[in-house]
Amino acid sequence: KQEVTQIPAALSVPEGENLVLNCSFTDSAIYNLQWFRQDPGKGLTSLLLIQSSQREQTSGRLNASLDKSSGRSTLYIAASQPGDSATYLCAVRGDSYGKLTFGQGTILTVHP
Amino acid sequence: SQTIHQWPATLVQPVGSPLSLECTVEGTSNPNLYWYRQAAGRGLQLLFYSVGIGQISSEVPQNLSASRPQDRQFILSSKKLLLSDSGFYLCAWSPDSGANVLTFGAGSRLTVL
Numbered sequence: 154k155q156e157v158t159q160i161p162a163a164l165s166v167p168e169g170e171n172l173v174l175n176c177s178f179t180d181s182a183i184y185n186l187q188w189f190r191q192d193p194g195k196g197l198t199s200l201l202l203i204q205s206s207q208r209e210q211t212s213g214r215l216n217a218s219l220d221k222s223s224g225r226s227t228l229y230i231a232a233s234q235p236g237d238s239a240t241y242l243c244a245v246r247g248d249s250y251g252k253l254t255f256g257q258g259t260i261l262t263v264h265p
Numbered sequence: 266s267q268t269i270h271q272w273p274a275t276l277v278q279p280v281g282s283p284l285s286l287e288c289t290v291e292g293t294s295n296p297n298l299y300w301y302r303q304a305a306g307r308g309l310q311l312l313f314y315s316v317g318i319g320q321i322s323s324e325v326p327q328n329l330s331a332s333r334p335q336d337r338q339f340i341l342s343s344k345k346l347l348l349s350d351s352g353f354y355l356c357a358w359s360p361d362s363g364a365n366v367l368t369f370g371a372g373s374r375l376t377v378l
Contacts, residue, residue: 199366
C-alpha cells in the first residue's frame with residue numbers, strides 16, 4: 154500500500170526566503186506526482202505535475218523535482234511571499250484510474 | 266475550457282438525515298470522476314471513483330454511496346448521516362486517458378450535529 158509522507162508538517166519563514174518542501178513515497182511504481190496548494194476552507198489548486206519519466210518541472214517561482222528510485226520529491230519555492238502562505242500537498246498516482254494517494258501536507262506561513 | 270462545480274458549498278445536517286452532494290464537470294466528455302473526503306486533522310481520503318456512467322468503485326467501507334447518472338455528473342449520498350461523516354468533501358476529475366492532472370472542485374463542507 155502506497156504511503157506518502159511530507160516534511161516538515163509546518164514551516165514559518167520571513168518574506169523573501171527560498172524554501173524546500175519534502176515529499177516521500179514508499180512505492181516507486183508511480184505514474185506521476187502532483188503538487189497542490191490549498192488555502193483555508195478552499196479546494197485544491199494544482200501547482201505542478203511531474204510524470205514518472207521526468208526529473209523536474211518549473212512554473213514561475215516554483216520548481217518540483219522527482220527522484221522516483223529513491224521515492225522522493227521536493228518543491229522549491231524561490232523568493233517566498235506572504236501570498237504563498239497555504240497548505241501544500243503532494244500526491245502520487247499509482248494506477249491507470251488516476252487515483253491519488255496524498256500526504257498530510259505542509260502548512261507554510263510566510264510573514265512580512 | 267473545463268470547469269467543475271460542486272454544491273452545496275456548506276451544509277449542516279442532523280444525525281440520521283439524508284445527504285446529497287452534487288458535482289458536475291463542463292467542457293469535457295467521459296472524464297474520470299472522484300470523491301475525496303478531508304476530515305479535520307487527517308489527510309485526503311479517496312471515497313469513490315468512476316470511469317464511466319453507472320460505473321462506481323468504492324475505496325473504503327462507509328456510510329456513503331455514489332452514483333453517476335450522466336457522463337459529467339457525480340453524486341455523493343447517504344440515507345442516514347453519522348457524526349463521523351462530518352468533513353470537507355471534494356469532487357475531482359481527470360481526462361479518461363493518460364497520466365493527467367487531477368482538477369478539484371471548491372469543496373462542500375458538511376457538519377453533522
